[in-house]
Amino acid sequence: MTLYEAIFMRRSVKKYDMTPLGNEVLEGIKKFLASINQLDGQKVQFEVVSADAVKNAYAPHYIFSYCEESDAAFANVGYVLQKADLYIQSIGLGSWWIGMPKPKEKKQNFCIMLGFGKTAVPQRKGEQDFNRLPINEITDVDNQIAKAVRLAPSAVNSQPWKLHFENGKVIINYFGRGIMKTLLKKLNKLDVGIATRHIEVALLNEGKEIKSITPMGKGNDFKIEIVYS
Ligand SMILES: Cc1cc2nc3c(=O)[nH]c(=O)nc-3n(C[C@H](O)[C@H](O)[C@H](O)COP(=O)(O)O)c2cc1C
Numbered sequence: 001m002t003l004y005e006a007i008f009m010r011r012s013v014k015k016y017d018m019t020p021l022g023n024e025v026l027e028g029i030k031k032f033l034a035s036i037n038q039l040d041g042q043k044v045q046f047e048v049v050s051a052d053a054v055k056n057a058y059a060p061h062y063i064f065s066y067c068e069e070s071d072a073a074f075a076n077v078g079y080v081l082q083k084a085d086l087y088i089q090s091i092g093l094g095s096w097w098i099g100m101p102k103p104k105e106k107k108q109n110f111c112i113m114l115g116f117g118k119t120a121v122p123q124r125k126g127e128q129d130f131n132r133l134p135i136n137e138i139t140d141v142d143n144q145i146a147k148a149v150r151l152a153p154s155a156v157n158s159q160p161w162k163l164h165f166e167n168g169k170v171i172i173n174y175f176g177r178g179i180m181k182t183l184l185k186k187l188n189k190l191d192v193g194i195a196t197r198h199i200e201v202a203l204l205n206e207g208k209e210i211k212s213i214t215p216m217g218k219g220n221d222f223k224i225e226i227v228y229s
Pocket of ligand 1: 013097098099112151154155156157187190191194
């Protein structure tokens, strides 16, 4: 399955076969992780750990991420780890973004973790299985890019983004929704980065070339501009 196809089949996997993955598969995931491109000027660092490093672990493996405290740094973590999420699901395994459990040991600059392993539940069959806002609440253009963003995972499924299309450009604006928006400031910036990866994967699937991906502004005015040809 391609990363693009995985957008339409993935789910947050909350039930795992706790048997650790074989070394070869684990090494393949680590290698993929190390190859993922990051947003210009940003640097997220990772550590792949097993369940015993996490309080109340539910998956056999985790990717811990570490970054600076800024909107662009959080968005970069989302952008990078969402490629890992799509990759892991594209090879038939499960993964789950998780903000609540913490590493057992206090870790400086810890941002968020992604659990993964052998899934005990099936993938989705397609778009109809997702619980998401209708396209017209995120943009006024119904195309494959908007469809791919609509399915992006987000903290408490808050879907805090709106898309704006211009010639050769997609702008994803942070758009906090509902009563949770003040509580989710950091996670919602991760969400914007996650959705940015879905935009990129969908543009590449259409044969477009990505020219630049630039985070701009901060707080409620945070946005990311993607230029392509
Ligand atoms: C940044 C982020 C943090 C999340 N944290 C949690 C969490 O702490 N607990 C949880 O059950 N789900 C968490 N999720 C999963 C979301 O609730 C889930 O992605 C959303 O409901 C959409 O469901 P789906 O991923 O199955 O499509 C998180 C997702 C993201 C993107």
